[in-house]
Amino acid sequence: MADVHLEIERSFTPPSGAVLPDLTALKKVVRAEPAGEERLDATYYDTPGAALRRAGVTLRRRTGGHDAGWHLKLPVARGGREELHLALGDDHDPVPVALLDLVAGWARGVAVAPVARIRTRRTLTRLVAADGTVLAELADDLVEGHATDSGAQPTYWREWELELVDGSPKLLDRAEALFAEHGIERSAVQRKIEIVLGAREPVAALPEPRRKGPAGAVLHVYLAEQVRRIERFDLAVRRAEPGGVHGMRKACRRLRSALAAYRPLLQRELTDPVRDELGSLARSLGGARDVEVVLDRLQAQLAEQPEELVVGPVHQQLEERRRRAEGDDARTVAEVLGSERYHALRDLLDALVASPPWSERADERARDVLPKLLRREGKRLRTAPDEAEDLHEVRKAAKRLRYAYEVVEPLWPDARRPRRAARRLTEVLGDHQDGVVAREMLLDLAAEATASGQDAFTWGRLHALEEMREPELVDEAVEAWAEVRKHRW
Known part of the structure; x- marks a missing residue:
């Protein structure tokens, strides 16, 4: 397991002879304590195309100092980076598989290799509050760096890094203002690797x-x-984070819906294959998650049942089914996200954003084109028969309309109400679909219990409750559908 912490820091470029100003001038800092000196030696890894550096990701092996080891730094919100730390092996240990797995979405099947070596002589100073809390740590670095694949001469520079420990981000702002008073500005480049190899291309x-x-x-x-x-x-x-698979599938659906609803703006022969691949990705990741959603539904229903009506080891049976689903999910994710097909899709998506394949209509004014295309999407759903044989298909059409509204809502705020109506319909129909899948699973659980000589009464009861709930959900869906069909945006 890796140690993880949020790194929030700021780098500054002092001249070679600069002296640290009085850091106790900063609010809440009462002492600036010397904290020793370190000699650091780091080897940085990347793909030949600098995929990690372009994504703002740092992967390195560093010896020396209090945190020697393998470091993976990932850009996150709040102006910081999440740093994962793994212990060192021997002098020639390869990049840990756990870290390679995490960067695979950027590397996409291309091997990482050493690209730079950076040596640092670091003098540390701790900024301490009155109660002894270490607010931040300032590193005064003398740095030597060189690329590993060229004969270029080493680069030398001095750098101050101020990293928060238990202090507020406001401390960084105050320190920056203090340094500026002494003629020391924030570094134009905030990562050492970019000083050695060059800054990443701006987006x-x-x-x-x-x-x-x-x-x-x-x-x-x-x-x-x-x-x-x-x-x-x-x-x-x-990283198997809660909501990860669900979030990726929703992004895939949103993309597919936008490419479909607004396809006259695009060259379909180029974007339709992207839609197909997005659909395949969402489906391949969906099976195990859908099972877990239904398991959560059944677990909640069991918790509501009177104790005397919960017969047999039903909780254990449900947890065993959950363990199997989680195992299936892990295998599926590893196979899908490690596949050449997924890597190719990610390349296509990058190209889609970098240079969308527009049709001539994309140059027409938004107010003349987008409302017409959106009304066409609304008509697709509104003209569906009242007694739909396949509510799941209606749900998919409602989702497509909902996401089509999302595209225009920033410029047309009045799209909010119909978008919410479409969302309500998708939620009700989603609940209905979960009930259909739940009944199928309950039959399976009952058969499994019977085959092992256990009582299947409780599973039958839950099945009956699901059947009783279905007419209510259909009525709610009809009501929600009527609300969607009222809008003529």
Whole structure:
């Protein structure tokens, strides 16, 4: 298991002869205590195409200092990075598989190798509050770095790193102002590896969406956000975080819906294959999660039953089914996210955001094009028969309409009400679908109990309760559907 902590720091570039200012001038800092000196030697790893560096990810093996080991730094919100730390092996130990698995969404089947070596002579100072709390730690670094794949001369520089320990982020702002008074500015580059190898390429700015602007600009912003979501949830899925699979599947559905609803803005021969691959990814990750959703539903129902009506080892039977589902989920995730097909899809999504394959209609004004396309989507659902034979298909159509509204809502706030109505319909129909799957599982659990000589009474009772609930859900769905069909946005 890796040690994990949130790293929030700021780097500054002092001249070679600069002296630390009086750090007790900072609010709440009463002492600046020398904390010793360290000699650090770090080897940095990346793909030949600098996939990790471009994503803001750092993977290194470092000796020396109090935290020697393998470090993986991941960009997170709140202006910091999450650092994972694994212990060192011998002098020639390979990159730990646990860390390689986490960066696989960026490496995509390409091996990582050493790209730079950075040696640092570090002098530490702790910023301490009146009660003894260490608010932050300042590292005065003398650094030597060089690329491992070139004959370039080493780069030398001095750097101050101020990292929060138990202090407030406001401390960093105050320190920056104090340093500026002494002519010391924040470093233009905040990562040592980028000083050695060069800063990562800036991400191209997205066009500003406007009603009078191109319709493609509005869709572009939405597509880029969903691709970023898939990238974020890739890591969450690999770490088995709650909501990871669900989040990735929702991002896939949102992307597919946007590409379908607004397909006249795009060259379909290029985007339809992307839609197909997104659908395949969502389905391949969905089976085990859908089982867990139903298991949670049954567990909640069991908790509501009178004790005398819970007969036999039903809780144990349910937990055994959950363990099997979790095992299936882990195997599926490993296979899917490690596949060449998934890597190819991620490449396609990056290309989709970098250079969308627009049609001529994408240049038309958003206010002239998007409402028409959205009304067409609404018509698809509103003209469906009242007595639909397949409510699951209606649910999928409602989701597509809901996500189509999301695309335009930032510019057309009045899209909020119909979008919420569509969401309500998808939720009710989702509850109905979960009930259908639950009844199938209850029959299976009853058969399993009977085959092992156990009493299946409780499973039969829950099945009956699910059957009784279905007409209510259908009525709710009809009501929600009627609300959706009222809107003529």
